Amino acid sequence: MSLITFEQVHYKKVLHDLSFSVPHAGIIGLIGANGSGKSTLLHLIAGLARPSQGRICLNGQMISRHRRELVAFSPEHEWLYPFNTVQQSIRLAAGLNTDFQNDKAEALMHRFQLDGSKRVEQLSKGNRAKLQAILTLSRSAPLLIMDEPLSGLDPITREHLLEMMAEHTELEKQSIIVSTHEVAEIELYLDHLIFLQEGRLLVSENVENLRESRNMSVLDVMREALL
Amino acid sequence: MSHTFQHSQPIYTQIMDIFIQRICRGELRPGDKLPSVRDSAVEVGVNPNTIQRSYMEMERRGVVETKRGQGTFVTTDIELLEHLRQELARNQILLFLQSMKQLGYSSHDIMNMINCSMHTKEDTKS
DSSP, X not given: OOSEEEEEEEETTTEEEEEEEEOSOSXXXXXXXXXXXXXXXXXXXXXXXXXXXXXXXETTEEOOSOOTTTEXXXXXXXXXXTTSBHHHHHHHHHHHOTTBOHHHHHHHHHHTTOOTTSBGGGXXXXXXXXXXXXXXXXXXXXXXXXXXXXXXXXXHHHHHHHHHHHHHSOTTTOEEEEEESOHHHHGGGOSEEEXXXXXXXXXXXXXXXXXXHHOOXXXXXXXXXXX | OOOOOOTTXXXXXXXXXXXXXXXXXXXXXXXXXXXXXXXXXXXXXXXXXHHHHHHHHHHHTTSEEEETTTEEEXXXXXXXXXXXXXXXXXXXXXXXXXXXXXXXXXXHHHHHHHHHHHHXXXXXXX
């Protein structure tokens, strides 16, 4: 059974006739320029928006609303309360989500050297991004969605975040979708690639298959698709 | 083991090559435990599933074996490892000969040049 299936999905004037399915793939990259419909697609998968036409299934079930036990969604904008401390942010996430693993969050907090007593507003942008990633990765929902987790961060922090995803997504039972336009950087971490352009699907394929069948890197595939 | 990969080839085969080289060099010895899939993934900077796939491919070739619940180990079949090493060496030589032939060198010239290079290298060493 596929993880995600889209059947002729339209959404307003943003997404046009999307049909594809993604297997339980591990790390899935959603790539596309600004305004290509990435965030909208993620909202649809998370059940936070409904398609104007068509069907979307998650794990074989049609989705009609957001279900926390199925999807952990980390939106593009910063969503932490600035007045909470790191510890309080973790406690809040644990209280809101029954699938939250406190011990994992604590371990990641120490591993990435976040000071639990610091308030969110005192953290650097990089550390706020790390905290958001920690709160998402500590969920045991079968699908984690992170919208642009790398945008606006320095290269070292981006690398840390990618390592964190590779190390802490429970790939045996979890998949993660990450949207970005930093293809070259994320390419090696991906199992599956979804490539959108102006609301249409250009590519949805296993990344190693792309390399094997076309002898091309993901970047090359994108260049070719754009020509 | 920081590495630049050729993005036009499957990453898992390239990772497999790295491990096989380490085994041939003796950095990983027969019976040694390979790093866990996650540790390797973070070390190399790739997806854990990619590492998993290269471990599986090495297992298929008999280079490593996975013991349930314990991890993945380099085979203790020394004959197989030696055979593998010789095969890799042969491939390298064939590749080298091919390039030299393309440059128009005869077998005789090639032998002379190799001898010459070996001597200079040994001289600079001492």
